[in-house]
Amino acid sequence: MPHGVIDSPAMTSDEQLLLSRAAAGDAGALEGLMGRYSARVYRLAYGITRNQADAEEIVQDVFLQLVLKGAGFEGRSAVGSWIYRVTTNVALNKRRGKRREVETPLDDCLPTFKADGHREGPRALLVADWSQRPDAELLSGEARQILDEAIDRLPEHYRAVLILRDVEELSNEEVADIVGDSVSAVKTRLHRARMALRELLTRRLGAEAR
Amino acid sequence: MTCRDLIDVLDDYLDGRLERDEVAALERHLAECEACRAYLATYRKTRSLGARAGRVEMPDEMKTRLRRFLRERVG
Ligand SMILES: [Zn+2]
Numbered sequence: 001m002p003h004g005v006i007d008s009p010a011m012t013s014d015e016q017l018l019l020s021r022a023a024a025g026d027a028g029a030l031e032g033l034m035g036r037y038s039a040r041v042y043r044l045a046y047g048i049t050r051n052q053a054d055a056e057e058i059v060q061d062v063f064l065q066l067v068l069k070g071a072g073f074e075g076r077s078a079v080g081s082w083i084y085r086v087t088t089n090v091a092l093n094k095r096r097g098k099r100r101e102v103e104t105p106l107d108d109c110l111p112t113f114k115a116d117g118h119r120e121g122p123r124a125l126l127v128a129d130w131s132q133r134p135d136a137e138l139l140s141g142e143a144r145q146i147l148d149e150a151i152d153r154l155p156e157h158y159r160a161v162l163i164l165r166d167v168e169e170l171s172n173e174e175v176a177d178i179v180g181d182s183v184s185a186v187k188t189r190l191h192r193a194r195m196a197l198r199e200l201l202t203r204r205l206g207a208e209a210r
Numbered sequence: 211m212t213c214r215d216l217i218d219v220l221d222d223y224l225d226g227r228l229e230r231d232e233v234a235a236l237e238r239h240l241a242e243c244e245a246c247r248a249y250l251a252t253y254r255k256t257r258s259l260g261a262r263a264g265r266v267e268m269p270d271e272m273k274t275r276l277r278r279f280l281r282e283r284v285g
Binding site for chain 2: 052
């Protein structure tokens with residue numbers, strides 16, 4: 001079960017102190033904030049944009065906003081979810097209008113069914129199971145490239161929920177709060193994203209699996 | 211339960227959110243459907259691979275530039 005990073009208890013006085021010192025330009029406090037939050041901002045920014053230069057601009061933008069907002073936060077959980085929310089918004093805005101041609105309409109990557117509700121399609125593909133291949137192998141070399149290409153093909157708002165849920169390990173409820181959608185909309189989007197990713201991987205990796 | 215029904219509730223199944231009778235129905239279908247067994251296995255693997263691929267680290271030079279960026283603008 002996800003552990004819900006942003007469900008921490010109310011802000012400690014040390015967090016408040018860090019924020020107000022950072023707002024005043026205290027180098028140690030800026031360092032403290034970076035240590036606490038930069039990794040997750042970068043993962044999310046890169047995960048949505050899939051581009052290092054864009055991710056860097058987003059990280060800078062979000063941190064500047066965080067520091068300028070200073071002590072205006074009411075709790076640590078407020079900072080945690082604020083960080084995720086602002087990063088998601090900034091990243092999605094940056095990608096708007098830059099949408100790459102490679103993005104596949106997801107409908108082509110969802111499972112199809114016969115009238116009786118059973119799977120339809122070439123049997124070899126339906127039963128292809130590459131899941132026994134070790135992670136180390138799938139996360140390197142050609143398989144890694146296939147994985148990266150598949151992730152690139154997802155629409156960015158699908159990548160956003162995938163990162164928040166599967167990488168940041170937030171709950172569906174927390175993700176819904178961050179992206180400003182209902183829990184059921186988030187669950188649907190996640191499921192479609194995972195199905196599409198699974199399909200793209202199976203088309204490329206499945207043939208070798210049997 | 212059909213393949214469509216099974217795939218619809220896959221996330222809830224993997225997260226342990228299904229009722230006991232739903233789990234039983236799903237596992238009965240799995241026992242007799244090779245396509246759904248493959249689907250479940252590859253779906254679960256996709257989830258964990260996506261999570262691992264997403265754990266990227268911010269490059270050190272980028273941290274240095276962020277530090278400089280903030281110091282120039284704050285205080
Ligand atoms: Zn089936």
